[in-house]
Amino acid sequence: MDPGLWGEIGQASLDTVYMIALSVLFSVAIGGPVGVLLVIAGPGHLKPMPWLYRAMGAVVNILRSVPFIILLILMIPLTRLLVGTSIGVTAAVPPLVASAAPFFARLVETALREVDRGVIEAAQAMGARPAQIIWKVLLPEARPGLVAGITITAVNLIGYSAMAGAIGGGGLGDLAVRYGYQRFDTGVMLLTTALLVVFVQLLQWAGDRLVLHFSRR
Amino acid sequence: MIELDGVSKEFVVGGRAVRVLDDVHLSIPRGMIYGIIGHSGAGKSTLVRCINLLERPSAGRVVVNDRELTALDDGSLQRERQKIGMVFQHFNLLSSRTAAENVAFPLELAGWPKDKRRRRVEELLRLVGLWELRDQYPSRLSGGQKQRVGIARALAPEPDVLLCDEATSALDPQTTESILELLAAINRTFHLTLVIITHEMHVVTSICDRVAVLHQGRIVEEGPVVDLFLRPQNPVTREFVRQVGGREDPPIHPAGEMVLHCLFVGEITHEPILFEVAEEAGVRFNILQGNVGRMKEIPYGRLVVAVHGSENGKTRAVQALRNRGVRVEEVKAHGSGTLG
Ligand SMILES: Nc1ncnc2c1ncn2[C@@H]1O[C@H](COP(=O)(O)OP(=O)(O)O)[C@@H](O)[C@H]1O
Ligand SMILES: [Mg+2]
Numbered sequence: 001m002d003p004g005l006w007g008e009i010g011q012a013s014l015d016t017v018y019m020i021a022l023s024v025l026f027s028v029a030i031g032g033p034v035g036v037l038l039v040i041a042g043p044g045h046l047k048p049m050p051w052l053y054r055a056m057g058a059v060v061n062i063l064r065s066v067p068f069i070i071l072l073i074l075m076i077p078l079t080r081l082l083v084g085t086s087i088g089v090t091a092a093v094p095p096l097v098a099s100a101a102p103f104f105a106r107l108v109e110t111a112l113r114e115v116d117r118g119v120i121e122a123a124q125a126m127g128a129r130p131a132q133i134i135w136k137v138l139l140p141e142a143r144p145g146l147v148a149g150i151t152i153t154a155v156n157l158i159g160y161s162a163m164a165g166a167i168g169g170g171g172l173g174d175l176a177v178r179y180g181y182q183r184f185d186t187g188v189m190l191l192t193t194a195l196l197v198v199f200v201q202l203l204q205w206a207g208d209r210l211v212l213h214f215s216r217r
Numbered sequence: 218m219i220e221l222d223g224v225s226k227e228f229v230v231g232g233r234a235v236r237v238l239d240d241v242h243l244s245i246p247r248g249m250i251y252g253i254i255g256h257s258g259a260g261k262s263t264l265v266r267c268i269n270l271l272e273r274p275s276a277g278r279v280v281v282n283d284r285e286l287t288a289l290d291d292g293s294l295q296r297e298r299q300k301i302g303m304v305f306q307h308f309n310l311l312s313s314r315t316a317a318e319n320v321a322f323p324l325e326l327a328g329w330p331k332d333k334r335r336r337r338v339e340e341l342l343r344l345v346g347l348w349e350l351r352d353q354y355p356s357r358l359s360g361g362q363k364q365r366v367g368i369a370r371a372l373a374p375e376p377d378v379l380l381c382d383e384a385t386s387a388l389d390p391q392t393t394e395s396i397l398e399l400l401a402a403i404n405r406t407f408h409l410t411l412v413i414i415t416h417e418m419h420v421v422t423s424i425c426d427r428v429a430v431l432h433q434g435r436i437v438e439e440g441p442v443v444d445l446f447l448r449p450q451n452p453v454t455r456e457f458v459r460q461v462g463g464r465e466d467p468p469i470h471p472a473g474e475m476v477l478h479c480l481f482v483g484e485i486t487h488e489p490i491l492f493e494v495a496e497e498a499g500v501r502f503n504i505l506q507g508n509v510g511r512m513k514e515i516p517y518g519r520l521v522v523a524v525h526g527s528e529n530g531k532t533r534a535v536q537a538l539r540n541r542g543v544r545v546e547e548v549k550a551h552g553s554g555t556l557g
Pocket of ligand 2: 261262263
């Protein structure tokens, strides 16, 4: 392989890392609070808000049922509005977030529902305000589940980022498609795929270590 | 001082209102250990949760330390709750926090400064005998140790009232004993009002001053523990008293023989009463069954004896026992009845 190609692979790897990092960040920042609301606004919980609960549940379900490839296309106008362009690595982030945030919200919801009701009640009996219960009880108690949720979301995002990249985004997925699919360069295709596999393995390993660390307690 | 004034609670289950508490009146003086006993499903947990308003009563008033909790908004209620500690059957500790961090938790909620918090946590962990285990997570502690953390946590913000909902029901008998001792010691030392919810009579007799019997959401009997123990009126109370041997099935004995069930309460437990009465009435006693126990500080003994002697002597013996303050009942061969 020519040296220029190595540079391209390096750049594509960095692009992928950038896309994943940014998407994970926004997915957690948006999906996290939505997940918390899906729990506490539910019936019989901290702050039952039936209307908000149902509306949010519906939005999450709709976003999760739209196939990613359709989401990519539907999101183009919004992406232009947000980042000024619909192509490039940064432009891949909004559709990735639109797909991963609702998924992460459901994972957060599941993790928080696992928290023992007795513990929440104990905090209420001690006079904890709802915000204190969220920050000092729900989130810390659900930490292993939340970390596992972030790991799963990030791993999923690697797969989706390859797809987003393929549609004029950039990153390793884009490279694999351009060389492997369009130029029949199987070597590059295998190499980029191998790199993606390594990314996934690393992420999963790190996530599992963290989960173990938090659940040893 | 805790006052429940006509407290009722209804839950709506499947569109139907189910009345779980029915017009409960309670008055618990400051510094007392007050028991609430009842079978599973009687409404005990609902009742105790109505005291700190974890459950809002459908009707009635709740007053704790001259503050009418039922009239407060959420914010003021949250402040008042810091003065009402609660201990749970399943401990309800935060699994992500060490023993010390669990005890510090209510102090963080109340906004205590860090060094004050640390001193208070040390004080309490030493009090409950867990200072050495301060850095352990709950998963590493035994049931009894977890409950000690639970008690330390409840005491941390210096409450006036401690509500214990089946605090010993998940523990083995020996651990139960040590936790009850700890609770009694806390009551003596800090003059805290304790509300003890339980379905076990021995918990009531070992530490409570007064007790209320809850049955199907109603208080069917209430009074000093000794009184209920000696003169249970309601069938439910009788059943609970039987649990601690206040009254058991009579031992098998020949028909025609006089068998007495004698209950000694207080100082007379230590006196040689049977011996004296035997001399005085010219009868002999044959002990068939017996046990001794303690109601908080008050000792009691229960003896089932057969009486041998003349008819006249037997009558005098019964009278002599009663004169000395022994509660005497004749046990009939088939079933039992009371002498005149
Ligand atoms: N939140 C609730 N919704 C519906 N029914 C309830 C609720 N809490 C308690 N109950 C019912 O109230 C009754 C009394 O429950 P509880 O107070 O827990 O009794 P105890 O503590 O004496 O065992 C039970 O029949 C229970 O099913
Ligand atoms: Mg209960």
